[in-house]
Amino acid sequence: MGSTRRHSAEILADPIPGVPYEASLTLKLVLEYHGARFRGWAAQPGLRTVEQTLGDALGTLLGSVPSLSVAGRTDAGVHALGQVVSFSLDGEVEPGRLMRSLNGVLPHDVAVLSAEVAPAGFSARHDARSRTYRYSVLARAAPSPFLADRALWWPHSLDEAALHDCAAALAGTHDFTAFTPVQTEHVRFERDVLSAGWRRTGEVLEFRIEADTFMRHMVRVLVGTMLEAGAGRRSVQEFERLLQGAPRDSAGPTAAAHGLCLESVSY
Amino acid sequence: MGSTRRHSAEILADPIPGVPYEASLTLKLVLEYHGARFRGWAAQPGLRTVEQTLGDALGTLLGSVPSLSVAGRTDAGVHALGQVVSFSLDGEVEPGRLMRSLNGVLPHDVAVLSAEVAPAGFSARHDARSRTYRYSVLARAAPSPFLADRALWWPHSLDEAALHDCAAALAGTHDFTAFTPVQTEHVRFERDVLSAGWRRTGEVLEFRIEADTFMRHMVRVLVGTMLEAGAGRRSVQEFERLLQGAPRDSAGPTAAAHGLCLESVSY
Numbered sequence: 001m002g003s004t005r006r007h008s009a010e011i012l013a014d015p016i017p018g019v020p021y022e023a024s025l026t027l028k029l030v031l032e033y034h035g036a037r038f039r040g041w042a043a044q045p046g047l048r049t050v051e052q053t054l055g056d057a058l059g060t061l062l063g064s065v066p067s068l069s070v071a072g073r074t075d076a077g078v079h080a081l082g083q084v085v086s087f088s089l090d091g092e093v094e095p096g097r098l099m100r101s102l103n104g105v106l107p108h109d110v111a112v113l114s115a116e117v118a119p120a121g122f123s124a125r126h127d128a129r130s131r132t133y134r135y136s137v138l139a140r141a142a143p144s145p146f147l148a149d150r151a152l153w154w155p156h157s158l159d160e161a162a163l164h165d166c167a168a169a170l171a172g173t174h175d176f177t178a179f180t181p182v183q184t185e186h187v188r189f190e191r192d193v194l195s196a197g198w199r200r201t202g203e204v205l206e207f208r209i210e211a212d213t214f215m216r217h218m219v220r221v222l223v224g225t226m227l228e229a230g231a232g233r234r235s236v237q238e239f240e241r242l243l244q245g246a247p248r249d250s251a252g253p254t255a256a257a258h259g260l261c262l263e264s265v266s267y
Numbered sequence: 268m269g270s271t272r273r274h275s276a277e278i279l280a281d282p283i284p285g286v287p288y289e290a291s292l293t294l295k296l297v298l299e300y301h302g303a304r305f306r307g308w309a310a311q312p313g314l315r316t317v318e319q320t321l322g323d324a325l326g327t328l329l330g331s332v333p334s335l336s337v338a339g340r341t342d343a344g345v346h347a348l349g350q351v352v353s354f355s356l357d358g359e360v361e362p363g364r365l366m367r368s369l370n371g372v373l374p375h376d377v378a379v380l381s382a383e384v385a386p387a388g389f390s391a392r393h394d395a396r397s398r399t400y401r402y403s404v405l406a407r408a409a410p411s412p413f414l415a416d417r418a419l420w421w422p423h424s425l426d427e428a429a430l431h432d433c434a435a436a437l438a439g440t441h442d443f444t445a446f447t448p449v450q451t452e453h454v455r456f457e458r459d460v461l462s463a464g465w466r467r468t469g470e471v472l473e474f475r476i477e478a479d480t481f482m483r484h485m486v487r488v489l490v491g492t493m494l495e496a497g498a499g500r501r502s503v504q505e506f507e508r509l510l511q512g513a514p515r516d517s518a519g520p521t522a523a524a525h526g527l528c529l530e531s532v533s534y
């Protein structure tokens with residue numbers, strides 16, 4: 001999952017004279033979760049979310065719920081194989097023991113894969129250099145009982161060469177305005193794509209994309225639009241032109257959430 | 268999934284003089300199912316089983332429920348990627364259309380992967396030359412939200428060389444009395460193992476075994492006993508001696524059903 005960046009000691013505040021120095025520990029957790037029964041990452045009143053579920057488990061074990069920093073705020077139904085979370089706490093904790101205890105109290109659809117002490121001030125969100133998402137498409141005539149909530153079922157014909165050509169156009173810096181419904185919260189719509197490509201494993205086609213950061217729905221609209229090219233309803237040239245800041249309604253539909261998975265985060 | 272064996276015409280009864288000859292069609296279906304919410308294959312009053320579910324769907328589409336022959340009668344919780352079923356029906360049916368219609372009415376945890384016309388008299392059970400089962404073990408410290416109901420979680424140490432040595436002893440004809448709880452219904456306890464072996468893919472260890480036929484719980488008790496050898500609680504030599512007709516209580520426990528999957532059937 002990559003190595004953690006070193007932080008300078010200045011990030012830790014100097015102890016105030018006369019006040020006892022409180023040892024603060026920063027922890028980094030890597031999480032796997034099945035998104036089907038979660039309303040996404042971010043806590044929302046009355047809804048079952050991963051943040052809320054993990055926060056409750058940490059509160060049970062530590063006595064209070066820490067404030068969580070997360071690498072990727074996944075939407076409802078989206079999965080994670082390598083989500084990264086960080087938080088600070090006062091006092092001592094043995095990370096391996098915390099991981100085992102968390103896995104003992106967490107429900108079956110979320111698990112902690114690793115827990116380690118991070119440099120003081122480490123933030124899973126702000127220190128991430130890149131995120132890698134994967135979108136899975138089951139390309140066969142019959143649906144799959146095993147992939148029903150993990151891959152988009154595509155029983156139609158699909159031009160894989162067109163998919164490859166679209167993905168090849170993604171590497172580099174582009175304006176992804178056409179690929180997100182959110183038009184207010186972003187100052188800039190450019191994103192740096194480090195790599196992008198489709199790969200077939202048996203009957204499953206996987207689109208994998210690594211970028212510095214992603215905007216809301218970005219991977220899902222990219223996939224929905226590439227599938228239109230794969231179905232012959234849009235040319236690769238039209239797809240390429242969308243990467244120059246076209247409006248949202250010129251791109252394709254938002255592919256279903258259950259095909260998407262946050263695979264890993266690099267630091 | 269292999270080719271179907273040719274049947275001699277004699278299997279079809281001669282038409283009775285004076286009674287109109289009814290054209291009978293034999294169909295072969297390949298099924299995939301997720302076993303978690305089924306009480307196994309065989310129909311039982313009041314329980315949700317794959318046989319009952321498929322029979323209901325066929326009854327809806329064909330007007331009557333045919334008698335089903337099945338290659339492997341899987342237990343509750345056991346999965347299938349290539350279960351084979353056959354049945355006869357009077358009249359005409361286009362197999363590809365039947366497959367699509369079945370997938371339209373079947374629940375999400377069972378699907379028809381292929382449907383084809385088989386030679387008259389073909390029986391998915393009696394004509395099968397061999398079955399291949401796979402047992403999956405997740406060998407890592409953390410549980411997996413994605414494999415919780417598909418692989419046995421094994422967070423303990425495991426001597427993979429011992430697993431390989433046990434599996435190597437399985438090829439050939441052996442007496443599997445020690446590996447089934449059923450001591451009455453079988454005339455003979457010998458089975459011909461065509462191949463058996465463990466393979467690691469990432470954090471998942473898969474045991475794959477192909478044999479002419481299997482007795483109840485046979486793969487699960489084999490795995491439960493091999494895991495004892497892998498954990499250092501039993502020697503490979505002890506495992507080998509069990510293959511000569513030892514009593515059931517000399518073998519290990521029955522590994523959990525959810526790790527088992529009927530992978531394919533050969534004809």
